Structure formats: C-alpha cells, structure tokens
Amino acid sequence: xxxxxxxxxxxxxxxxxxxxxxxxxxxxxxxxxxxxxxxxxxxxxxxxxxxxxxxxxxxxxxxxxxxxxxxxxxxxxxxxxxxxxxxxxxxxxxxxxxxxxxxxxxxxxxxxxxxxxxxxxxxxxxxxxxxxxxxxxxxxxxxxxxxxxxxxxxxxxxxxxxxxxxxxxxxxxxxxxxxxxxxxxxxxxxxxxxxxxxxxxxxxxxxxxxxxxxxxxxxxxxxxxxxxxxxxxxx
Amino acid sequence: xxxxxxxxxxxxxxxxxxxxxxxxxxxxxxxxxxxxxxxxxxxxxxxxxxxxxxxxxxxxxxxxxxxxxxxxxxxxxxxxxxxxxxxxxxxxxxxxxxxxxxxxxxxxxxxxxxxxxxxxxxxxxxxxxxxxxxxxxxxxxxxxxxxxxxxxxxxxxxxxxxxxxxxxxxxxxxxxxxxxxxxxxxxxxxxxxxxxxxxxxxxxxxxxxxxxxxxxxxxxxxxxxxxxxxxxxxxxxxxxxxxxxxxxxxxxxxxxxxxxxxxxxxxxxxxxxxxxxxxxxxxxxxxxxxxxxxxxxxxxxxxxxxxxxxxxxxxxxxx
Amino acid sequence: xxxxxxxxxxxxxxxxxxxxxxxxxxxxxxxxxxxxxxxxxxxxxxxxxxxxxxxxxxxxxxxxxxxxxxxxxxxxxxxxxxxxxxxxxxxxxxxxxxxxxxxxxxxxxxxxxxxxxxxxxxxxxxxxxxxxxxxxxxxxxxxxxxxxxxxxxxxxxxxxxxxxxxxxxxxxxxxxxxxxxxxxxxxxxxxxxxxxxxxxxxxxxxxxxxxxxxxxxxxxxxxxxxxxxxxxxxxxxxxxxxxxxxxxxxxxxxxxxxxxxxxxx
Numbered sequence: 001x002x003x004x005x006x007x008x009x010x011x012x013x014x015x016x017x018x019x020x021x022x023x024x025x026x027x028x029x030x031x032x033x034x035x036x037x038x039x040x041x042x043x044x045x046x047x048x049x050x051x052x053x054x055x056x057x058x059x060x061x062x063x064x065x066x067x068x069x070x071x072x073x074x075x076x077x078x079x080x081x082x083x084x085x086x087x088x089x090x091x092x093x094x095x096x097x098x099x100x101x102x103x104x105x106x107x108x109x110x111x112x113x114x115x116x117x118x119x120x121x122x123x124x125x126x127x128x129x130x131x132x133x134x135x136x137x138x139x140x141x142x143x144x145x146x147x148x149x150x151x152x153x154x155x156x157x158x159x160x161x162x163x164x165x166x167x168x169x170x171x172x173x174x175x176x177x178x179x180x181x182x183x184x185x186x187x188x189x190x191x192x193x194x195x196x197x198x199x200x201x202x203x204x205x206x207x208x209x210x211x212x213x214x215x216x217x218x219x220x221x222x223x224x225x226x227x228x229x230x231x232x233x234x235x
Numbered sequence: 236x237x238x239x240x241x242x243x244x245x246x247x248x249x250x251x252x253x254x255x256x257x258x259x260x261x262x263x264x265x266x267x268x269x270x271x272x273x274x275x276x277x278x279x280x281x282x283x284x285x286x287x288x289x290x291x292x293x294x295x296x297x298x299x300x301x302x303x304x305x306x307x308x309x310x311x312x313x314x315x316x317x318x319x320x321x322x323x324x325x326x327x328x329x330x331x332x333x334x335x336x337x338x339x340x341x342x343x344x345x346x347x348x349x350x351x352x353x354x355x356x357x358x359x360x361x362x363x364x365x366x367x368x369x370x371x372x373x374x375x376x377x378x379x380x381x382x383x384x385x386x387x388x389x390x391x392x393x394x395x396x397x398x399x400x401x402x403x404x405x406x407x408x409x410x411x412x413x414x415x416x417x418x419x420x421x422x423x424x425x426x427x428x429x430x431x432x433x434x435x436x437x438x439x440x441x442x443x444x445x446x447x448x449x450x451x452x453x454x455x456x457x458x459x460x461x462x463x464x465x466x467x468x469x470x471x472x473x474x475x476x477x478x479x480x481x482x483x484x485x486x487x488x489x490x491x492x493x494x495x496x497x498x499x500x501x502x503x504x505x506x507x508x509x510x511x512x513x514x515x516x517x518x519x520x521x522x523x524x525x526x527x528x529x530x531x532x533x534x535x536x537x538x539x540x541x542x543x544x545x546x547x548x549x550x551x552x553x554x
Numbered sequence: 555x556x557x558x559x560x561x562x563x564x565x566x567x568x569x570x571x572x573x574x575x576x577x578x579x580x581x582x583x584x585x586x587x588x589x590x591x592x593x594x595x596x597x598x599x600x601x602x603x604x605x606x607x608x609x610x611x612x613x614x615x616x617x618x619x620x621x622x623x624x625x626x627x628x629x630x631x632x633x634x635x636x637x638x639x640x641x642x643x644x645x646x647x648x649x650x651x652x653x654x655x656x657x658x659x660x661x662x663x664x665x666x667x668x669x670x671x672x673x674x675x676x677x678x679x680x681x682x683x684x685x686x687x688x689x690x691x692x693x694x695x696x697x698x699x700x701x702x703x704x705x706x707x708x709x710x711x712x713x714x715x716x717x718x719x720x721x722x723x724x725x726x727x728x729x730x731x732x733x734x735x736x737x738x739x740x741x742x743x744x745x746x747x748x749x750x751x752x753x754x755x756x757x758x759x760x761x762x763x764x765x766x767x768x769x770x771x772x773x774x775x776x777x778x779x780x781x782x783x784x785x786x787x788x789x790x791x792x793x794x795x796x797x798x799x800x801x802x803x804x805x806x807x808x809x810x811x812x813x814x815x816x817x818x819x
Contacts, residue, residue, distance in 0.1 A: 051734055053730055053733065053734065073736065073737055073738035073744065074738060074739070074740060075737075076733075076734060076735070076736060076737035076738075077737035077738065077739055081734050083727075085727075087765070088727040088728070088730070088731055089731045090731075090761075091728050091731055091732065091754075091757055091758050092754070092757050092761075093446050093449045093450055093757060093760070097757075101732075101735055101754070102735040102737065104746055104750065105735065105736050105737065105738075105744055105745060106738055106739050106742065106744050107739070107742040107744045107746070108739075108742075133449065133450055135450045135451075135761075135764065136450075150735070153735065153737060255632065256628075256629035256675050256678070256679060257587050257674070257675055257678030257679070258591070258671055258672075258673075258674035258676075258677075258678050259632060259635065259636060259671060259675060261591065262588070262591045262592065265591075276704075276707075277704075280704050280706055280707070283706060284706070288782065288783065291706070291710065291713070292713060292774040292777060293767070293770045293774070294710045294713075295709065295710045295711075295712065295713020295716070295717065295770070295773075296713060296717050296766050296767075296773060297766060297770065298710055298711070298714035299713075299714045299716075299717040299718045299721045299722075299766070300762060300763060300766035300767075302714070302721075302722065303718070303721040303722040303724070303725040303766075304725065304759045304762055304763070306722065306725050306729070307725060307728070307729065307755055307758045307759050307762070308755065309751040309752050309754065309755035310745070310751060311748065317752060317755065319755075319759060324759070328763065336706065336707065336710065337710070339707065340707060340710050340711045340714055341714075343707075343711065344711060344714060344718075346682075347682075347685075347686065347691075347694065348686060348691065349628070350626070350628050350679050350682050350683055350686070351628055353587070353679075353682070354584060354587060354678070354682055355587050355588060355591065410635055415635060415636050415639070415671060416635045416636060416638060416639070417638055420642075421635055421638075424635075438749070438755075438756065439752060439755050439756045439759055440756070441756065442752060442753040442754075442755065442756020442757060442759070442760065443756040443757075443760035443763060444756075444760070445753075445756065445760070446756060446757050446759075446760025446761065446763075447760045447763055447764060450760070450761075450764050451764050454767055
C-alpha cells in the first residue's frame with residue numbers, strides 16, 4: 001500500500017488562478033523523492049494539500065486513509081509538513097513547548113510527551129535545547145527545531161518545502177545529513193539540485209500545475225533539454 | 236450577539252463583538268460620545284507629542300498587529316471560540332495613551348475599510364472598545380505594577396476581563412438610551428455573553444504577556460512606568476462603576492429606566508428630535524390639505540433650483 | 555492569503571464618483587447617514603427615496619449591487635439587539651409567533667420601529683461601501699487629514715495600512731502552523747485543556763507581537779535611512795473641483811428632498 005497516493009488533483013486559487021491541473025503521484029513506503037520545478041509550478045500548493053490546509057478536487061490517500069474533512073485530524077498525525085520559513089512553524093516560547101505541542105494536542109500522557117520530545121530533538125541533533133527560547137535561535141537551528149516539532153508526532157510521511165533555502169554551507173550540510181539519516185518516507189520540494197542529486201533517487205518535475213516528468217534522478221538530470229525547458233539548471 | 240460568529244466576506248474571521256453599526260444609536264447619543272471620544276483622543280495626542288520619533292512606526296505597526304491579532308482564536312466549547320479585542324494588551328505593552336491611539340486607529344480602519352462598525356457611531360465604538368478598555372486594563376495593571384510578576388498578571392487578567400464587560404455594559408446602555416433595545420433584555424444579554432467572552436480576552440492577554448515577558452522582557456519595562464497615579468485611580472473608578480452598575484442594572488432594569496425618564500434622558504416614544512418645518516404646514520395657511528401641498532411644492536421648487544444651479548456649474552466646466 | 559478589502563474593479567473604473575475628491579465623498583456619506591438618522595420612524599416614502607438614491611449613487615460609482623449586498627451582511631448580527639422591538643413597543647398586535655408555551659405578538663409600532671432601524675442601518679452601510687469602493691485608501695486618508703484628522707493619527711493609520719496585509723498574513727501562517735500540528739490519534743480525545751488552548755493562542759499573539767515589534771524597529775531604521783527626523787510631512791491635497799461643489803449641492807438638495815418627503819404618507 002503506497003504511503004501517498006494523489007489522483008487527479010486539481011485546484012484553483014480564489015482569484016481564479018489555476019495552480020494544480022490534474023496531478024497524479026504515488027509514493028511507496030520508505031521512498032525519498034525530490035519535487036522540483038520553477039517558481040509558480042505549484043509545488044508549494046501541492047504540498048499544502050497533503051495535510052489538508054488547502055483542499056481541491058481529486059483524491060488524496062495517506063496510507064490508505066482518504067483525506068477528507070472528517071479524517072483531517074488523523075491525517076495530520078500521519079503527514080508532517082515542514083514549512084519553508086521556520087518562523088512560520090515555531091510559535092511557542094521555548095523549544096520544548098514547540099516540540100511538545102503536537103503530542104500534547106494529540107492527548108498523549110505526559111511521560112510519553114517528554115519521551116517523544118527527547119527523541120525528536122535527538123533525531124535532529126539538538127538535545128539540550130529544551131529550555132532555549134525559539135526566538136533566539138539561528139535560522140539553521142530553527143529549521144532543525146521545526147523538523148523536530150513534526151517528528152515528535154511520528155508521522156508516516158515527511159514533507160518539506162525548500163528545506164535548504166537560506167542556510168549557510170555548514171547548516172546545509174547538517175540538514176542534508178539529517179535528511180539522509182531519517183528513516184521516513186519523504187517528499188521534498190527544493191531548488192537545490194546538488195542536494196537532489198546527492199540524496200534523492202527519484203525526482204518529480206512539476207511545471208504549470210502538473211507533473212512533467214517522474215523518474216530516476218540520475219536519468220532525468222542527464223536530460224538537459226528537459227531541465228532547461230522547465231527552468232532548471234544543473235549546477 | 237457574538238455567538239453568531241459571522242465570517243464577513245471581506246474581513247478576517249472574528250466575532251462581531253461590540254462594533255455597533257450605524258442606525259442603532261440615535262443622533263444625540265452618537266454625538267455625545269463623539270464629543271467625549273474627541274476630547275479623550277485629543278488628550279492622548281497631546282501626551283503623545285512628547286514621545287520620541289520612534290513611537291510613530293511602532294504605533295503604526297502595532298495597530299496592524301492588533302488588527303491581525305484579533306484573528307487569533309482558540310476553541311472554547313461547541314463551535315464557539317475565544318478571541319482577542321486587544322485594548323488591554325495595547326495599553327499594557329505600549330503605554331496607556333499610545334494604546335488608546337492605536338485602538339482608535341484600529342477601530343477607525345475597521346469601520347472605513349470593512350464597514351465593521353458605523354461612521355456616525357464611531358465615537359461610541361472607539362470609546363467602548365478603545366478608550367475604556369485601555370483605562371480599565373492599564374489602570375488595574377498599573378496598580379499592581381510594583382508587586383510580584385504573578386500578581387501583576389492577575390491584575391492584567393482581571394483588567395482585561397473587566398474591560399470587555401465594561402465595553403458590553405456601555406454598548407447596552409447606549410442601545411437602550413437610543414431606544415433600540417429594552418434594557419431588561421439587552422443588558423443581561425450583553426453582560427452575560429461578554430462576561431464569558433471576557434474570560435477569553437483575559438486568558439489570551441495574560442498568556443501573550445507571559446510569552447513577551449519570556450522572550451523580550453525589555454519591551455514591557457518601558458510601558459510599566461508611564462502614566463501616574465491618575466491611571467490607577469481612573470481605572471479603579473471605572474472598574475468600580477462597572478462592578479456596581481452592572482449587577483444593579485441587571486437586577487432592576489425598570490428602576491434604571493424610571494430614573495432615566497425622570498432625569499429626562501429617555502422619552503416615551505422615540506421620534507426624530509428635529510423637525511424642520513413645524514407641524515408639516517405653513518402656519519398662516521392653517522392645517523389644511525392645501526397647506527401641506529403648498530409645503531411640498533415649495534420644497535420641490537427649492538430642490539429644483541439647487542439642481543439647476545448645480546447642473547449649470549457642471550456644464551460650465553465641461554463647455 | 556490576500557485580504558481584499560477594496561474591490562479593484564470598482565476602484566479603477568472611471569465612474570463619476572471615482573473622480574470626486576475624497577472629502578466630497580466623505581461629506582456626502584456622512585450627510586446621507588445623518589439625514590436618515592433624522593428621519594422619523596415609519597417615514598417609508600423617505601426611506602424608499604433614500605434607497606433609490608443609494609442605488610443611483612452605486613450606479614454612478616460602478617459598484618456592483620451583488621458586492622454591496624454581500625458586504626452589508628456584516629451588520630446582520632447586530633439586528634438581534636433590535637429585534638425585541640418587534641414585540642416590546644406598545645401598539646396594536648399585527649402578527650403572532652408561537653414561542654415556547656405561549657406566543658409573542660408583533661405590534662404595529664414595533665414593526666415600524668424595527669424596520670426603520672434596519673433600513674437606516676442598511677442604507678448607512680451601503681453608502682459606506684460605496685465610499686470605500688470608489689476611493690483608494692491613501693486618498694481617503696489624505697482627504698481626512700485635510701478635513702482635520704490629526705497628523706499623528708494620519709501617520710499611524712498610514713503605516714497601519716501598509717503593514718496590515720503583511721502582519722495579517724503572518725498571523726494566518728501562525729494559525730496554519732498550529733492547525734498543521736493539531737492532530738488526533740484514533741481512540742484518543744484530543745485538543746488539550748481549555749487553559750492550554752488559551753495559552754497556545756496567547757503564545758501566538760505574543761509571538762506575533764514580538765515579531766511585529768521587531769519589524770517596527772526595521773521600519774524605523776528604514777525611515778531614518780530616508781531622512782526621517784520625527785516630523786510628519788505629507789503631500790498637499792488637491793483642490794476641490796467644480797464637480798465637487800456640484801456634487802455637494804446635488805447631495806444637499808437631494809437630502810433636503812428626502813427630509814421633506816417625510817411629510818408624505
């Protein structure tokens with residue numbers, strides 16, 4: 001059973017601008033897939049559908065569960081979305097409270113909440129940051145805490161929107177190592193083609209609201225005319 | 236009234252709360268509260284003139300903040316949710332006068348851009364939601380300013396709650412004095428609902444201040460020292476008035492009505508207070524159908540003359 | 555998320571009303587609302603005339619009727635405060651509503667009073683909508699300044715207008731972040747306690763506050779970099795044109811007519 005199954009997803013913004021035109025996509029468990037394409041292709045829009053923030057026509061199944069209004073709370077436990085700007089994700093005063101929010105909301109007992117927080121922080125290599133104020137962290141640290149806030153919910157699918165944007169080389173390297181180590185199914189939207197080549201065996205190319213190509217990264221990256229036609233460059 | 240949280244087609248989702256639309260308050264009440272508001276805002280402006288130039292961008296952005304913060308809610312029970320009005324928060328974080336000015340701008344923009352609140356009744360709305368809230372909220376906060384932080388927060392919480400209740404009380408009284416609602420109904424309804432809503436205001440305000448205290452405590456220290464004893468006294472008086480008047484009025488609304496009638500505030504039957512042509516006739520013609528028609532004809536002639544003059548002006552311009 | 559509060563289409567069309575000075579439109583709008591307030595209850599002819607005037611005004615302003623009607627819904631909840639008038643104003647009962655174990659009687663005077671309030675309110679909102687739809691906000695603000703709005707308020711409102719979308723978007727994103735992590739596991743109740751939820755909401759507000767405050771510091775620095783020293787300059791407002799005086803005259807005449815028709819019927 002695929003972890004993610006999108007069938008014929010169509011969506012237009014209120015101002016009539018069509019953002020998604022019949023997107024089909026499937027992810028099996030454990031796959032790490034890069035989502036690339038020029039700005040305006042609809043990548044972010046697509047990601048926002050995966051946990052129900054946006055809702056269009058078509059079907060989305062997460063681990064067999066259909067995404068609809070009633071199932072939304074459970075879907076959100078299964079899909080962890082990491083926004084591009086970590087400031088959009090961190091809203092509690094301390095790191096601990098931010099990471100604990102998800103488990104607390106889910107009604108887990110305190111002991112388990114603490115355990116999950118410790119685990120999530122360890123996964124992003126930020127143990128000991130529990131009492132730090134999110135506000136005062138560097139952007140690289142914030143990004144990792146943002147990932148921890150999602151990991152604490154133990155999702156089946158991790159979705160990232162431009163994770164390496166705005167990071168200095170060291171923070172970027174830390175992030176890449178982190179993404180490599182996390183044993184979860186991942187869909188990562190990015191412009192960072194070097195990271196795509198390094199980490200993701202499968203690449204999905206989007207342009208103008210639909211999927212233009214979907215296949216092994218190595219193969220697709222050799223097709224320079226395809227890349228150029230859709231606003232991408234191989235570094 | 237706020238249980239029906241109507242999502243306006245254009246403004247962000249927030250409860251209708253206390254924004255009175257035009258038409259619900261009569262002219263005298265509207266003008267009285269415009270006068271009071273203009274006076275108080277004038278004082279706030281004069282006090283703010285001495286502040287450094289840093290205040291201007293701060294107040295502008297903070298006004299946008301208050302507007303946006305009113306979108307933030309939390310589910311209470313069923314489909315209802317708690318929201319923030321922000322008067323107390325604005326006063327505690329920016330200082331009382333700046334807080335009043337910021338709330339004035341928020342309420343003004345809400346009315347002008349979103350029709351959330353009327354234009355002629357704006358004076359009353361600003362007073363109810365922006366000025367009284369700052370007075371009570373800041374007054375109670377200031378009175379606890381030298382105590383332990385915990386007590387200070389309690390003061391703010393009570394102030395925030397009371398400020399919302401005061402706003403509701405004032406709104407109810409204004410509606411009653413305008414002849415829009417009978418006191419027996421509007422007062423308990425407004426008070427009851429807003430005593431609950433006020434809890435949401437208190438909780439969010441206190442939690443927000445706790446957050447700010449942890450993250451950037453330096454931002455709060457500036458405002459704690461503004462405003463002297465006058466605020467504490469004023470805030471205490473206003474709070475006392477609310478605490479005493481509200482239950483008394485709810486318990487004996489008929490009594491309050493009688494008092495108001497005796498004092499001349501209220502008249503039996505609400506006619507328009509202005510009569511342009513007395514008794515709809517010309518005195519020398521007496522009360523006949525003819526005189527009524529004559530009055531109408533004169534009226535039409537005046538209007539026609541004005542219109543012709545106006546059209547002539549337009550024609551001159553385009554010719 | 556785009557907060558669209560001024561309908562682009564009406565703003566940029568070349569209706570007569572769009573060409574009027576902001577001051578003219580403000581005065582006309584206020585005059586209209588005041589005129590309705592001065593009408594006695596039950597002056598139906600006057601109210602109908604006022605309604606026709608509003609429709610005519612909206613036509614000159616190229617504002618779509620549907621848009622106006624939708625926006626006027628914002629005053630709807632407040633109707634509840636007045637609705638009791640139907641039953642409480644003494645007069646001849648004209649209709650009965652079953653209520654609980656008994657019935658409520660709508661009186662004629664009550665209906666007259668209630669619907670008069672409804673009309674006054676609705677008409678006021680319509681004219682306010684037309685004002686907003688035909689006047690770009692910076693122009694409106696400048697007009698208010700010329701009419702006497704104090705400089706500090708003008709400056710604060712101007713800055714507020716500039717940042718209202720930015721900060722509202724930020725609030726929207728914070729709410730989205732909370733929503734994205736508000737999940738529930740099957741077989742468990744979720745949501746946390748009321749106090750906890752309130753605290754999270756307070757955190758969102760506090761977070762927004764701190765970010766806004768720091769943004770204002772950046773705004774201040776940008777202003778300093780462009781020579782701001784604390785006093786407020788603004789462009790001079792355009793002069794009133796002939797058409798403005800004409801419009802004011804027409805409005806005065808029309809409102810006078812409305813006032814006079816109160817004697818009819």
